[in-house]
Amino acid sequence: MFPFLQRCCFHTSFKVQKLTGTRLLLYGRNKTTWCSLSFRLQTDVCLFSRSPSLSPASVYATKLQAFHTSPPSFKKKTPKESETKKPGVLERSVESLKESPKPALYLSLAGLIPFVSVPLAMAIQGTYYPEVAFAQVLYGAVTVSFLGGMRWGFALPENSPAKPDWLSLANSTVPPLLAWQALLFKDVTHSAVMLVLALGIALHYDVALLPPYPRWFKVLRVVGTVVMALSLLATAALKAVSEEQLSDSRDKWQNTKQ
Template identity: 55%
Template sequence: MFSVILRRSTFAAQRVWHWVGPPHRTSALSGASVGGSVSLQTCWASTARLPFSEKDVGRVKPHSFLGLDLFQKSQTHAAQLLVGSRHFHSSAVRLKKRTPPEPPPRELDLLRYDMKELWNSPKPALYLGFAGLIPFVTPTLLMAVTEIYYPELAYAQLAYSASIVSFLGGARWGFALPESSPAKPDWLNLANSVVPSLLAWVTMLMSDSIIPAVTMVIMSLGVSLHYDLALLPTYPSWFKALRSVLTTVAFFSLLGTLIINQIYEEKKIFSD
């Protein structure tokens, strides 16, 4: 078996040497079959001789250079197959997951960060939001200019404030209803959206006395603002900035009404 392998490898080496030999070869390869063997006669321009000839085939021994090299290669190949079969597995290749880049550090003051997006608000929301401050500001300015406390104006301001508080709670409910919304209609979102409406209802029950009623509606505006800024998932940045500005103006308007009630004389617009 070994002699057959050696004979085939020698014949292959001769053919390779024949075709890639020096470019100044002067004669072609010729062969004839004599006694079951192949005789090769090649004429070279130089005195170069093939590394193996037909006569060398029978004289090559296992301990010769070529035999030893083939023997070592066969052992190495068998060892590689054995080692490879031990560690062969068919599990799927899992690439190492790349860690996502760290987001840029956000400013500690969340409200100031959102205030930068105020003027990026949609124009309808911006205009309607600032127009909604008119019922807050107008009664307080009118009473401050005339230096008279009008209970009808104070009540109108209080009723409008209660309706705004209830509207803010309903906005959170509507924010959680769409399927594409980041806020889900769970107990946390829906229950918190009901709280401002309940506070507005209590405010109107206390409307006979302006001081506790206005105090209650100021607290309701603060609770609604806290929900809008801190309740997760939060609103867009432009909406939180707009809500902060509008709530601040409404707060000072209601506070001005409380101060005017204490320092100015009361007078009814529609006397009995």
């Protein structure tokens, strides 16, 4: 009897212990699973709460940052009109003349006085003087010869960019030949036109064919050539006007004589 009771009791307790152990194991597994699930949910929630795209505070901060960090183009100050406006050709020419050496500037301007004074004096007096007009043509021929000879002075130095070849030295003789041809004409108008042509050729040599010349010298040459050409043409125009007036007076005198 005792062995039977002992076996039933021990077997029952073993079953209960086994069942209890199984439940505890299952409970532990479930608890571990729930813990892991809760940990994952907490991590996702934290990440979700830390997302700047859905957080109101982060969205507001982002908007403020976008408001204060405007594009660089809006931050730059608009330059003034005086800074954006580039100087024109006339302004740059005046600046170049200011940079020229004083002796070159003053001597060049003084050399224009004989050209300007002749047509100005005849226009003020209202009379054409053939001798004075021929003196202007003679002075123009000397000036053209001087401008042509400058090529020799530019090409002969050893460090000069222009070589003393046939082209450079022969081109310098073209303006003096045209000036000599201008003196052969008996008409002042033809002489003046020939001198204007010679001045244009000399200017083309100095401005277009000789780029190493400084800018102030080129501007000075352009100004001088324009003034000389206009003065010669003004003298020719005064001669034409005086001849027309003389012919009109002759016609009137003949009409009154008849």
